[in-house]
Amino acid sequence: MKKLELTSPAGNIEKGILALHYGADSVYIGFPGFSLRSGAETFPMEELQKLTDEAHRMNKKIYYAFNIFAHNQHIPLFREALEKTKDLKPDGLILSDPGLLSLARKTLPDIHLSVSTQANITNYETVNVWKSIGADRIILARELSIDEIKQVRDHTELELEVFVHGAICMSYSGRCLLSSFMTAPELGMTHHKFGSPKIRQANLGDCVQPCRFKYALVEENRRDLAFPIEEDQWGTYVLSAKDLCLLEHLNELIQAGVEVFKIEGRMKSLYYVADMTRVYRAGLDLAEKGEKISQEVLDEVYKVSHRGYSTGFTVPEPGSKGASYTGYIKTYQFLAMVEGETEPGLYKLKVFNAFSDNMEIEAIGPGMKNKKIEAGRFSLYDKEKKKIETIRHQFDGFMKTDEKLSKYDILRVKIE
Numbered sequence: 001m002k003k004l005e006l007t008s009p010a011g012n013i014e015k016g017i018l019a020l021h022y023g024a025d026s027v028y029i030g031f032p033g034f035s036l037r038s039g040a041e042t043f044p045m046e047e048l049q050k051l052t053d054e055a056h057r058m059n060k061k062i063y064y065a066f067n068i069f070a071h072n073q074h075i076p077l078f079r080e081a082l083e084k085t086k087d088l089k090p091d092g093l094i095l096s097d098p099g100l101l102s103l104a105r106k107t108l109p110d111i112h113l114s115v116s117t118q119a120n121i122t123n124y125e126t127v128n129v130w131k132s133i134g135a136d137r138i139i140l141a142r143e144l145s146i147d148e149i150k151q152v153r154d155h156t157e158l159e160l161e162v163f164v165h166g167a168i169c170m171s172y173s174g175r176c177l178l179s180s181f182m183t184a185p186e187l188g189m190t191h192h193k194f195g196s197p198k199i200r201q202a203n204l205g206d207c208v209q210p211c212r213f214k215y216a217l218v219e220e221n222r223r224d225l226a227f228p229i230e231e232d233q234w235g236t237y238v239l240s241a242k243d244l245c246l247l248e249h250l251n252e253l254i255q256a257g258v259e260v261f262k263i264e265g266r267m268k269s270l271y272y273v274a275d276m277t278r279v280y281r282a283g284l285d286l287a288e289k290g291e292k293i294s295q296e297v298l299d300e301v302y303k304v305s306h307r308g309y310s311t312g313f314t315v316p317e318p319g320s321k322g323a324s325y326t327g328y329i330k331t332y333q334f335l336a337m338v339e340g341e342t343e344p345g346l347y348k349l350k351v352f353n354a355f356s357d358n359m360e361i362e363a364i365g366p367g368m369k370n371k372k373i374e375a376g377r378f379s380l381y382d383k384e385k386k387k388i389e390t391i392r393h394q395f396d397g398f399m400k401t402d403e404k405l406s407k408y409d410i411l412r413v414k415i416e
């Protein structure tokens with residue numbers, strides 16, 4: 001059996017480094033201007049080089065995503081991007097447009113090429129078409145069951161990758177015009193409302209996620225009156241899909257011939273990426289040995305922000321079980337990341353949400369490390385090392401504690 005690979009999202013350089021540190025075998029990051037998370041991925045080439053070098057220093061891999069559906073004006077820009085890619089030396093590229101993939105194969109004959117889930121590959125004949133133009137790996141459509149994945153495996157030697165965790169669309173893996181429609185000014189809905197002076201197209205990586213909005217009924221002559229639509233006690237989030245979680249099905253996916261397991265979430269927080277990476281690292285290591293996934297690992301998926309979980313199409317559930325009627329569920333707040341120990345017991349923090357020295361907090365780290373730090377066991381300091389009771393969001397500072405912490409540990413607090 002080929003070596004299994006856990007691949008995690010790198011929405012930016014810091015998230016990528018954290019994902020590698022928390023157990024990912026590889027990370028994927030959007031190449032600026034060409035990925036499906038255009039809002040997240042606007043960083044200079046030097047940063048991309050830094051993450052690429054860091055992945056290689058750790059003997060891990062990095063893939064650049066070029067998974068937009070290209071229009072004619074993208075082609076010369078793509079040629080330029082491929083030239084830059086030669087110097088950056090990623091381990092592979094991820095594409096969804098056959099024209100771009102074919103061009104990448106001709107320009108970079110030796111590079112590893114993956115076909116994005118955005119290409120909606122649902123059968124082995126389509127796999128063969130992509131193989132004929134140079135693909136090495138197929139990231140299957142999220143609409144396949146485990147049996148269908150196995151049938152694809154039986155007909156191809158190409159590497160197979162599936163999404164195992166994260167947000168999913170109510171449409172066919174992102175083939176959706178809702179965002180374009182709702183941000184087009186000539187259709188009567190202002191695009192400025194979404195903070196952007198342009199139409200935001202899902203297939204160019206710029207979705208505003210209208211499927212997550214709460215909808216109401218408006219009568220033509222009384223547009224200021226929004227009548228609630230109450231299909232049931234949850235209201236009207238009928239377009240919003242629950243998040244995918246296949247943690248309990250990793251062994252079945254391995255048996256079906258999947259080699260690469262992907263976590264979605266380039267727009268998610270550092271905490272989300274780190275926590276879900278360590279969870280799936282633990283899950284995959286256990287599943288590979290044929291062992292049951294522990295309750296501690298299973299429980300951890302509920303400690304990041306999520307919309308409820310389903311097994312999607314992979315292990316189909318009946319009827320409305322896949323729809324999220326609740327919006328986001330959040331039980332823990334991400335507080336800070338440890339940047340290093342500056343003197344024994346004194347840790348430099350990067351603070352993301354304010355917290356105080358009278359709270360019970362928790363430190364987490366790679367390998368399912370979870371440590372409670374009760375009030376009284378830590379004290380807080382500002383960046384001049386003056387003692388304070390509360391440390392504020394976006395202020396760097398220090399924490400003194402008898403608990404042994406490490407660089408990249410994350411501090412969080414239970415909120416309900």
Ligand code: SF4
Nearest residue numbers: 169170176202207211
């Ligand atoms: S609007 Fe929703 S379903 Fe459509 S592409 Fe965006 S996230 Fe997916």
